[in-house]
Amino acid sequence: MPAATAVSSVPDALGRFGRFGGRYVPETLSAALDQLEREYAQAQADPAFHAELDGLLSAFVGRPTPLLFAKRLTEYAGGAQIYFKREDLSHTGAHKINNTLGQGLLAIRMGKRRIIAETGAGQHGVATATACARFGLECVVYMGAEDVRRQAPNVRNMRFMGAEVRPVESGSRTLRDAINEAMRDWMGSVETTHYIIGSVVGPHPFPRIVRDFQSVIGRETVEQCRRQLGRLPDMVVACVGGGSNAAGMFYPFVDHSEVRLVGVEAGGRSGEPGDHAASLSYGSPGILHGSLSYVLQDHDGQTADVHSVSAGLDYPGVGPEHAYWHDTGRVEYTSVTDGEALDAFDLVAQREGVLPALETSHALAWAANEAAKRPPSEILVVCLSGRGDKDAAEIARLRGLAADGSEK
Amino acid sequence: MITDNPKSAPVPSSPAKPIAKLEAAFAAARAAGRKALAPFVTAGDPDLATTVAVLEAVDRAGATLCELGVPYSDPIADGPVIQASYTRALGAGITLDGVLSIAKQASAKVTMPILAMVSYSIIFRRGIDRFVTDAKAAGLAGFVVPDLPLEESDEFDSACRAAGLALVRLVTPTTPPERAEAIARKSTGFLYCVSVAGVTGTRTELPPGLLDRIAWLRTKTDVPIVVGFGISSPEQVRAVAAVADGVIVGSALVRVVAESAADATSEMRSQVETFIADLSAATTAA
Numbered sequence A: 001m002p003a004a005t006a007v008s009s010v011p012d013a014l015g016r017f018g019r020f021g022g023r024y025v026p027e028t029l030s031a032a033l034d035q036l037e038r039e040y041a042q043a044q045a046d047p048a049f050h051a052e053l054d055g056l057l058s059a060f061v062g063r064p065t066p067l068l069f070a071k072r073l074t075e076y077a078g079g080a081q082i083y084f085k086r087e088d089l090s091h092t093g094a095h096k097i098n099n100t101l102g103q104g105l106l107a108i109r110m111g112k113r114r115i116i117a118e119t120g121a122g123q124h125g126v127a128t129a130t131a132c133a134r135f136g137l138e139c140v141v142y143m144g145a146e147d148v149r150r151q152a153p154n155v156r157n158m159r160f161m162g163a164e165v166r167p168v169e170s171g172s173r174t175l176r177d178a179i180n181e182a183m184r185d186w187m188g189s190v191e192t193t194h195y196i197i198g199s200v201v202g203p204h205p206f207p208r209i210v211r212d213f214q215s216v217i218g219r220e221t222v223e224q225c226r227r228q229l230g231r232l233p234d235m236v237v238a239c240v241g242g243g244s245n246a247a248g249m250f251y252p253f254v255d256h257s258e259v260r261l262v263g264v265e266a267g268g269r270s271g272e273p274g275d276h277a278a279s280l281s282y283g284s285p286g287i288l289h290g291s292l293s294y295v296l297q298d299h300d301g302q303t304a305d306v307h308s309v310s311a312g313l314d315y316p317g318v319g320p321e322h323a324y325w326h327d328t329g330r331v332e333y334t335s336v337t338d339g340e341a342l343d344a345f346d347l348v349a350q351r352e353g354v355l356p357a358l359e360t361s362h363a364l365a366w367a368a369n370e371a372a373k374r375p376p377s378e379i380l381v382v383c384l385s386g387r388g389d390k391d392a393a394e395i396a397r398l399r400g401l402a403a404d405g406s407e408k
Numbered sequence B: 001m002i003t004d005n006p007k008s009a010p011v012p013s014s015p016a017k018p019i020a021k022l023e024a025a026f027a028a029a030r031a032a033g034r035k036a037l038a039p040f041v042t043a044g045d046p047d048l049a050t051t052v053a054v055l056e057a058v059d060r061a062g063a064t065l066c067e068l069g070v071p072y073s074d075p076i077a078d079g080p081v082i083q084a085s086y087t088r089a090l091g092a093g094i095t096l097d098g099v100l101s102i103a104k105q106a107s108a109k110v111t112m113p114i115l116a117m118v119s120y121s122i123i124f125r126r127g128i129d130r131f132v133t134d135a136k137a138a139g140l141a142g143f144v145v146p147d148l149p150l151e152e153s154d155e156f157d158s159a160c161r162a163a164g165l166a167l168v169r170l171v172t173p174t175t176p177p178e179r180a181e182a183i184a185r186k187s188t189g190f191l192y193c194v195s196v197a198g199v200t201g202t203r204t205e206l207p208p209g210l211l212d213r214i215a216w217l218r219t220k221t222d223v224p225i226v227v228g229f230g231i232s233s234p235e236q237v238r239a240v241a242a243v244a245d246g247v248i249v250g251s252a253l254v255r256v257v258a259e260s261a262a263d264a265t266s267e268m269r270s271q272v273e274t275f276i277a278d279l280s281a282a283t284t285a286a
């Protein structure tokens, strides 16, 4: 057990990660958040809950996911050894399922048989639809209309699994607006509905619950590094949208101060306001979607418009634990542009035979670049948060290619 | 302040305190044999000058007090009508300073106290002390902060008390009884009783159990109980006013303003006045 002062000993009883986090929501939601907190505490203490979740993570999701040596990418970079933690091999193709199964089981324990979710890239929507199909729960997914367009394969898959997808036309028609609509649905349905939030964002206790369910990524990685490599890595890298794959990967490492942790945000087209979605790199403390964290906002606290080529990173906020890690200096945060991420997509596709998600491509871009600067004795692990099938059509479109990938 | 006797009288405020204006407004309504009518107006929809005119119109038509909605980009407690009005106002360039200047201009012209309905995101961004100072200077009597629950409110509560401004708390149908009592004890100015579990927006029926809930709250607190969310017609106002101390009308008025904004100012004012006067008539005890 880490000491009480360890970086990992957050949040407190009010959901605070240092000064960040908390619960800034309408009173209508307070009782449901209290109920969720109580239920989660009981579930954590219940061996039957863990047995059921572990069973699903193994037989349904396919965990543990492998730790793969990226041999040809390492050769290309010519420096540190690069390893991939293969969340892309999870059922539904991304880390999101770790959280939706856990929260789905909590919903059942609370007697709530209707599930709502928001989604950006559609991976969380698919993972929620999947859990609901498996558990026999009703499922409604809110998704920004722009994301419905650019992540069409995931929309289709959600519908195939019986979920209702509701396109959101308000605001920027992306992830932030989808969260607003899901929250509004919950305001009116909270007594019978559980909201499975898809990242380490939102009011307490969500950031903590999602981090805990995603921490299976980091726990496995610690163990695999010890067993396969005989030691912990020198550096661990993950992309940061809301921050769930990064939080799940980093959390089991935060008390190992010798391991360098790096979160990569969406640098978009440029560092100009409105051109990126890098909340920790360019934002300031503010309140969005129920918690205090770093937010991209204007002078008055109005949420700013953001941009990323990747729908899953196209969000003006970030989880409060990341804000805490940022301010304490435990984790470094940086950003990668749309163009660099697209180049990394090609590089990893062609040198490793893995089509990474555009979100993940941000982490890969930074990792390949950094590995080149480090000696071959060092080990760098990238959280390969998801597969890129969902992005293939959009990438072809952005490059002016035909649907079959050929030059037009 | 927590006292052993839940029915203990509120601490009288000195006249210099803005909250005293609110207390006087409730007292005046009571003396006139009616309940409070509290319209909600979005600041800056469609523009600053129109909002000042709307505030004057609702004051003249018999509003007891008014809630001035501070537009916010991500209002999760609001339904489509108020959301759209916030989007229009922000699109037209409203800022927090603009909202405060509306409050300042209007408070010089109207007798009713004006409260800001404002997201804590906006308060936090300006900084609690500066926000409270600026709001007081603009003549506001207090705040309703829909996304600031009990657990997060100590610092803002202290600043409001020190400045003599009201911090109106909300109870909802999902609030457990003990928590509702704790919220009522903390509420200053009045207690906002949210009629439904849901977002703002007009509804045709009063929610079942609402009148009983108000009656129960009445046994727990002496602070005026004002009911809002979903109320739009004189019939609904009459039913609620029979048991509560006041009613809030939001989306329905926002819609009247939006639909008549294209008209000449005088025409728009008369539509707003007619709408409010009809509701106001329904607040008088039968």
Ligand SMILES: Cc1ncc(COP(=O)(O)O)c(C=O)c1O
Pocket (backbone or CB within 6 Å): A094, A095, A120, A121, A122, A123, A124, A198, A199, A200, A239, A240, A241, A242, A243, A244, A245, A246, A311, A312, A313, A357, A359, A360, A385, A386, A387
């Ligand atoms: C593959 C993948 N990686 C990363 C993300 C970003 O989310 P988070 O930062 O919560 O991991 C998403 C979100 O949709 C995703 O699909």
